[in-house]
Amino acid sequence: MANSEYGYVRNFEQGDALPPSNWIVVRIDGRGFSKLCKKYNFEKPNDRRALDLMNAVATEVVRSFVDIVLAYGQSDEYSFVFHESTGLFERRAAKLATSVATAFTAEYCMQWSTFLPDQPLARPYPTFDGRCVCYPKHSILRDYLCWRQADCHINNLYNTTFWNMVLKGGMSTTEAEQALKGTVSSDKNEILFSRFGINYNSEPEAYKKGTVVYRLYVKDSCVNGSLKPENTGDKVPDTASKTQLEKERKRKQKAQIVIDHPDIIGDAFWTAHPYILASKRGQDHGE
Numbered sequence: 083m084a085n086s087e088y089g090y091v092r093n094f095e096q097g098d099a100l101p102p103s104n105w106i107v108v109r110i111d112g113r114g115f116s117k118l119c120k121k122y123n124f125e126k127p128n129d130r131r132a133l134d135l136m137n138a139v140a141t142e143v144v145r146s147f148v149d150i151v152l153a154y155g156q157s158d159e160y161s162f163v164f165h166e167s168t169g170l171f172e173r174r175a176a177k178l179a180t181s182v183a184t185a186f187t188a189e190y191c192m193q194w195s196t197f198l199p200d201q202p203l204a205r206p207y208p209t210f211d212g213r214c215v216c217y218p219k220h221s222i223l224r225d226y227l228c229w230r231q232a233d234c235h236i237n238n239l240y241n242t243t244f245w246n247m248v249l250k251g252g253m254s255t256t257e258a259e260q261a262l263k264g265t266v267s268s269d270k271n272e273i274l275f276s277r278f279g280i281n282y283n284s285e286p287e288a289y290k291k292g293t294v295v296y297r298l299y300v301k302d303s304c305v306n307g308s309l310k311p312e313n314t315g316d317k318v319p320d321t322a323s324k325t326q327l328e329k330e331r332k333r334k335q336k337a338q339i340v341i342d343h344p345d346i347i348g349d350a351f352w353t354a355h356p357y358i359l360a361s362k363r364g365q366d367h368g369e
């Protein structure tokens with residue numbers, strides 16, 4: 083059929099392969115979740131059940147795409163970081179974004195009743211959009227993750243203060259909005275403490291920092307994020323053999339997946355887990 087008179091229509095398709103040696107972030111975001119959260123009476127500003135659902139779903143997505151090295155989530159979004167060396171779907175942007183977003187959507191709907199058993203899901207069902215962004219350097223990828231975590235903190239501090247003023251302080255939403263105009267972080271901390279007896283620092287880490295999902299490897303079982311080659315002495319081949327790649331894939335599938343709420347702006351998390359963003363052998367760009 084390829085050579086039929088209709089074959090030429092393929093020429094209208096646009097290539098969308100992402101550049102090599104870039105970290106690829108697929109960020110998914112809930113469509114119209116402001117409305118959805120109202121419809122299902124999600125607790126304000128954070129609904130633990132909805133958050134747990136998002137994290138359980140992200141864990142399954144990480145499990146099913148072995149080239150995802152880390153995922154970071156907050157609110158109705160999750161960023162999935164694919165290793166810079168991934169060859170999945172020939173790095174085609176649309177395939178990556180749609181595959182992750184649809185996997186997330188399907189899993190979210192399937193797991194909904196486990197986390198919100200009293201709220202039967204009805205149409206329009208929750209959906210998530212997805213986009214790919216490339217980061218050419220490990221340091222820029224780190225800045226991207228800092229950006230999302232800082233956003234989580236800023237929004238959570240605002241929302242926590244706002245909803246306390248409304249739900250406990252008896253203000254209307256307009257009054258609370260007006261009162262918070264022009265305030266900085268320390269003002270909000272002070273409002274929370276003096277009016278509601280809340281020490282913001284004691285709020286749950288999951289709300290303040292968002293969630294990180296990653297594979298936990300037993301110490302020393304990996305070299306630069308790759309399986310330590312067996313029976314090769316100290317020699318590490320530049321290009322992994324098919325058997326090695328297959329072994330590595332299996333090891334990733336079996337690895338324990340961790341859900342945690344660490345600070346990812348500072349260095350401590352990255353120093354403790356150097357394999358997460360490690361370049362593979364032969365692909366180190368000397369950063």
Ligand SMILES: Nc1nc2c(ncn2[C@@H]2O[C@H](COP(=O)(O)OP(=O)(O)OP(=O)(O)O)[C@@H](O)[C@H]2O)c(=O)[nH]1
Pocket residue numbers: 111112113114115116117119124125126127128129130132133157158
């Ligand atoms: N009540 C409540 N709302 C939440 C929770 N998590 C997320 N949201 C809401 O979800 C919305 C997410 O914001 P956006 O993604 O910017 O907006 P959206 O309505 O999803 O719109 P689009 O993403 O543009 O389709 C915000 O309104 C949040 O307040 C929660 O745990 N509780």
Ligand SMILES: [Mg+2]
Pocket residue numbers: 111112113114115116158
């Ligand atoms: Mg949204």
Ligand SMILES: [Mg+2]
Pocket residue numbers: 111112157158159
């Ligand atoms: Mg959002």
